[in-house]
Amino acid sequence: MTEPYAAAPAPTVIPVGDSYDVVVGRDVLGQVPSLLREGTLRVLVVASPAVAAYADQVAGALAAAAVQVHRAEVPDAESAKSVDVLARLWSQLGQAGFTRTDAIVCVGGGTVTDLGGFAAASWLRGVDVVHVPTTLLAMVDAAVGGKTGINTPEGKNLVGAFHEPRGVVCDLSTLSTLPRADLVAGLAEVIKGGFIADPVILDLIERDPAAALDVSGPVLRELIERKITVKAGVVAADLTESSLREILNYGHTFGHAIEQVEHYRWRHGDAVAVGMVYAAELACAAGLLDPSVIARHREILTSVGLPIRYDAPPPASWPALLTAMSRDKKSRGAMLRFVALRGVGDPVRLEGPREEWLEQAFTAVCP
Known part of the structure; x- marks a missing residue:
């Protein structure tokens, strides 16, 4: 501490x-x-x-x-x-x-x-x-x-x-x-900022996960300011999410699907944490991302107490989650669109991923 x-x-x-x-x-x-x-x-x-x-x-x-x-x-x-x-x-x-x-x-x-x-x-x-x-x-x-x-x-x-x-x-x-569970859930959005834009966020958490959860210490303040700076830069360039701002939705397509099928009983940050692992697995299946980055997702998220898997009970099955994802704001017509990574700090748009990639990623986070 x-x-x-x-x-x-x-x-x-x-x-x-x-x-x-x-x-x-x-x-x-x-x-x-x-x-x-x-x-x-x-x-x-x-x-x-x-x-x-x-x-x-x-x-x-x-x-x-x-x-x-x-x-x-x-x-x-x-x-x-x-x-x-x-x-x-x-x-x-x-x-x-x-x-x-x-x-x-x-x-x-x-x-x-x-x-x-x-x-x-x-x-x-x-x-x-x-x-x-x-x-x-x-x-x-x-x-x-x-x-x-x-x-x-x-x-x-x-x-x-x-x-x-x-x-x-x-x-x-x-x-x-703030209850500790809510503090932990909030770190998911901070970690997201590290993966899409500011790797120093990830370095700080890896160095001392406990300090990242200390509300009276300087590390959490730096994490907050860094994440706000990431978001401020993106929204200043693209307020209405016509292009660049979509990167802020990393982990949200699958995360929002979990929230919907769970009738919002899951905390948003918890769902986004699993959603980021899903997105990383999907990018790997598509040949975009090295498996080592998936491992880094799992290690960082776990170190602060965030979930990395979703034990989907009926009726929260794959068809229900897929239907929920199809209603995502990034979708265009019948085409699913995801924010994916080619590496840390290198987000890209993944459009119309193959069904086998989607299911492979689902199996990885919902064993």
């Missing part, structure tokens, strides 16, 4: 192109009002019960800045990302008289930022939103990049919009209350 900070260093500001900044530091919730547009009169603070204390701090900072604060409590986890919950937010915005110069502030995990971001994108065809992620997964992924959405019975995030926030505040102090 690494030593805790003797004194919290100054916040790090990571720009996402010229659009907005991501602030990373400790005890920085008070910076939320400074990210709002001048003249903002009303703010709806959207949060789940689990982070009520942090939402109270944000609401207090907003009230001290003479902003009228409204509160909306939403469910935890994927159950928040539904049409019914979204409709309740719309009703609350309407009843409170929110205009285009008002804003939404989302406090919580990725489901809250996805839901609140979509409410902001759709209310009056777009109002400002500021994200305050309180989970590792949300800090390094969901809150950055402008993707918003809700789930439907047919799949995850099939309904949504691109809507960039005015800013993101990642207060590392909030990770101290």
Whole structure:
């Protein structure tokens, strides 16, 4: 275990192109009002019960800045990302008289930022939103990049919009209350960033897996900042996922399929971890990737406690997973498309892989 900070260093500001900044530091919730547009009169603070204390701090900072604060409590986890919950937010915005110069502030995990971001994108065809992620997964992924959405019975995030926030505040102090299982799951997205773009992320975790899970130490902070920097660079170049941004979906095609057939009982990060191993096995079957890189996937993921296999019970069989993958946003017509690797830091698009490759990869992760 690494030593805790003797004194919290100054916040790090990571720009996402010229659009907005991501602030990373400790005890920085008070910076939320400074990210709002001048003249903002009303703010709806959207949060789940689990982070009520942090939402109270944000609401207090907003009230001290003479902003009228409204509160909306939403469910935890994927159950928040539904049409019914979204409709309740719309009703609350309407009843409170929110205009285009008002804003939404989302406090919580990725489901809250996805839901609140979509409410902001759709209310009056777009109002400002500021994200305050309180989970590792949300800090390094969901809150950055402008993707918003809700789930439907047919799949995850099939309904949504691109809507960039005015800013993101990642207060590392909030990770101290995060359950360890959620912290571990969040590392899957960090590790993904290492495989697609920044190998130093992988080196840091391999050197000391325990330090990667120490919420008070410098290693996890560096991992968070590196992963945010990876995502910021990609989304600044390709906001609407027309080309480059697809690499951020590494491991997600199979991972989302697991989530769907499991009715979202699996944590997103756990599913993505298995999805990355599946993608690596698929790339190897296609002749793109050396088997040693598959072994590195398994070793790194296992070292921090992430799963590398999916024991698929009926009806979560191969046909069910294949059907779920066919609904993936990257698919085109009847053609499955995957993000694959030719090597660490060298992602490519794999289109229309052979059925035997798909099944071979499935057998490798679902023995």
